[in-house]
Amino acid sequence: MTLLRNSGYWRWSAGVQLNRLPATMAPLAFTVLTTAATGSYRLGGIMMAVFVAAEMVGAVPTGRLLDRVGPARGLVVLLPLVAAGLFLLAAVASTGAPDWVLLALAIPPGLVAGGLNGGFRTLLAGTVTEEELPRAVSIDAMILEGVIVGGPLLVALLATSGPAVPVLAMAVVALFAALLVPRRSVPRNPRRTVERQLIPVAACVPWLAGLFTVGLLLSTIEVGLLPLVQRLGAPESATAIVIVVLCGASIGGSALYAARGKAGDPRLFLAGFVLGGIVVSAGFGWAGLLGGVGLIGICTGPLMAVSSVNLQKLLPERRRSEGFSLAFTVQASGFGLGSLAIGVLPVWMAPLLGVLAAVVSCAMLVARPRRAIGTPSVTS
Numbered sequence: 001m002t003l004l005r006n007s008g009y010w011r012w013s014a015g016v017q018l019n020r021l022p023a024t025m026a027p028l029a030f031t032v033l034t035t036a037a038t039g040s041y042r043l044g045g046i047m048m049a050v051f052v053a054a055e056m057v058g059a060v061p062t063g064r065l066l067d068r069v070g071p072a073r074g075l076v077v078l079l080p081l082v083a084a085g086l087f088l089l090a091a092v093a094s095t096g097a098p099d100w101v102l103l104a105l106a107i108p109p110g111l112v113a114g115g116l117n118g119g120f121r122t123l124l125a126g127t128v129t130e131e132e133l134p135r136a137v138s139i140d141a142m143i144l145e146g147v148i149v150g151g152p153l154l155v156a157l158l159a160t161s162g163p164a165v166p167v168l169a170m171a172v173v174a175l176f177a178a179l180l181v182p183r184r185s186v187p188r189n190p191r192r193t194v195e196r197q198l199i200p201v202a203a204c205v206p207w208l209a210g211l212f213t214v215g216l217l218l219s220t221i222e223v224g225l226l227p228l229v230q231r232l233g234a235p236e237s238a239t240a241i242v243i244v245v246l247c248g249a250s251i252g253g254s255a256l257y258a259a260r261g262k263a264g265d266p267r268l269f270l271a272g273f274v275l276g277g278i279v280v281s282a283g284f285g286w287a288g289l290l291g292g293v294g295l296i297g298i299c300t301g302p303l304m305a306v307s308s309v310n311l312q313k314l315l316p317e318r319r320r321s322e323g324f325s326l327a328f329t330v331q332a333s334g335f336g337l338g339s340l341a342i343g344v345l346p347v348w349m350a351p352l353l354g355v356l357a358a359v360v361s362c363a364m365l366v367a368r369p370r371r372a373i374g375t376p377s378v379t380s
Contacts, residue, residue: 009124015177030045055114061115063324066122081112089167210266213354219337232285245297247297270361278292
């Protein structure tokens, strides 16, 4: 497997994981910080909501900026700005500043950080060949699972040294990510030097819908774990079993997809989401819950990978950071809506929103020409 010997890919992978790590640390880090500063853990939740809202607002403008100045050059400048904002937040929180000041200080790093994932994803296109891309995205999804789990654990460890230490660590991580921004690119197809400069929104919608579906159904399962296991008469500690199954299935699905090395039919993965969501919603005991969650997990990595690969084929090279930033924002909105659904709908009904989204996404792909499914070739 040539990808495993590609040092540029592993440099990219290290950089993008470090860029993602502060986001996985932020919920618990903000809670620890505000609880020590104000005595209220609720302020940490509000601060996280403000931070995420700022990320969503700033994602596309930041992505557009990265496209103009170049993703590598822009990331090297913007990541230290994120670090500076986090340093300032930790310092001011330690002085006993009012709540509104802390909330305001969470906005600038969020605005800048929103488009950075799009910039890193754009650099991947210049780090691996088109043949390696499906496998590269799948391996990245496997490593991401470790980052998601590792972020809160790192915060719990660092918090023993002081409430501001986790936020300071987030800033340091952002600085290290800037040092690992890839500089070397693989040669591109000369026939693609002249491209459309407009993002083909209509063509991108089915793939954006797939990413939205991932966010919606996954957040419904993750946020609703407690009521889902309580519905079975199980104790709160049983949620750990479901988390292990979900993460293990997600890693396994991505590993199988990476081993295959080719993009499959996304409608197959969407069908897995539909079946898995219906089984979870129906409540067929532990077998139904774990089986449905496992099926969703297996399909998550491949669906994200095939959506990402097809989006890259559609996006003009000079607008990829903007396009991928939009994609991450769409997926984040799915996560937010799934969390809201758990709060306002009966527990059995919430997963059906994700099922509906998967059905709509599949219908849009069925309506497209056959050549648009899987890994179509793109010509200038």
